[in-house]
Amino acid sequence: MSDLSLKFSQTDNLEILLDEIMEDLSSKGKKILITIDEVDDSKPIQEFAQIFAALKRKNYSIFCLMTGLPELVLNIQNNKKLTFLLRSEKIVMTPLNNTAMVQTYQKVFDCPIEIAIKMAHLTAGYSYAFQLLGYLAFEQSPSLNADSIGSVRKIYEFSLFDNAYQKIFEGLSELDKQYLIAIQGNKKLKEVCKIMGKDKVFVSQYRRRAIERKLIKPARYGIVEYTLPLFSEYIDAIQDTDSIFYLGY
Template structure:
């Protein structure tokens, strides 16, 4: 049995913890034309499982006979790619109907326009409207997914067109994923303000009991011997972070494959690589995206000897007024770097992120 864990970003792992209840809620809501989920934004920090969630929703919707699912990539011409994929994912009957649109034909290479038709934004919008009108007559609904959105000219053009579809009540749903800071940037764009009316889906930490059970199931299937206390420790080591779940499982599987025994010795053996991979593949990118004042807040927070840190203590270390500290607390909560644990207290969400922040603070002090 090959290692079933996959810590690679952007790929759907063989073993993952399904947010089943939330996925079912979203797919059921998409059947309702008045549902807020018609426009939905899945957001969370790097490695939290946004792509997996989007893929699972798309897979479940695709199983329905009256739906077409189109997955768009940010790097593409979104409108042209949407036209091609609507045709490719249509049934034979629907393909014939779409081929009947004047001046429009498809080949193995995608959309072909008559020589008298120019490749312009308005042309693509006109073609899409005709295609979607035909699909609506046939009772077909469309789900468009876009992973890791950013503010680009292409996305703005697409968003403007989607607003028109929404006004004319086309049965076209839009689901996007993105990092918290990119989603905030989109919603501050004039053409994107309609996104504020959409449903925001924040992916939170995974359930630790579910992680423990999943590790037990997978390692038992691979004929590994692992004690309950080690299973519990591994779950705690992930703190519910989806990427950490994959990474730790992957490293432990490989580290114990010779004797098929997972014990404290194996955990100690893989620990340096586990921390290094978290730092290099996730934490450096997360930390670099923060502002200087965000980082100062985290530096002050990390220097506390408590896991649950009082805002009062952070304010005293920063020597800043309450409204200043409250602003950066809110920013870091939105970015899913910290969490509120009780009134007036916060804690780090990600495993060993406090250690990473302290290390960055030490580097900064030594370089001054």
């Protein structure tokens, strides 16, 4: 049995165990990088963040790289028990380059450029969508054409809603959700206020929150648009009683 396995068997206190490991590694001049993908404000992440903060206070050479959707990252940063994360450096990723996506799809699938352009358009530069659509297209159809892309799109839309948008929506407050529903259809601020039954000052704070979460972006004066691909279709689905995504709004 290795020394590390022995330590695990001798203690139930994870924090003490990690402290011993870090002390051992630090004495050897080692540095530790922990990576977490798709971070959210879940209990395991909260517990990890608290232990990580405790280890950092002891000046160990330990670092953490977390990636996740903007609104989920904001949720964990705003957790009152984890305020130290607000001081962490944040890098906001921009949408993927459209030309690069088209070229990649065309190269991988050896398809006409028109098909590659259509696929890139369906992703709106959202990295997860780019990966998801490429994977589904590869799995569902060996040769891509207008008909096969149509069938792949149905699976892509369902997967996008189920794997990403459901999680995003669940993490929002009721008023955040109401705002995202109210803006559908390129409505102006005045119309959104009327739908929500609130004044401009009140509605504007939810507009700002949605922009911070990268869920919308200003399109033209008084109008915003969704940043995520097929998000308007998702908003339709959560209001459709015949949809499995119906949420009663």
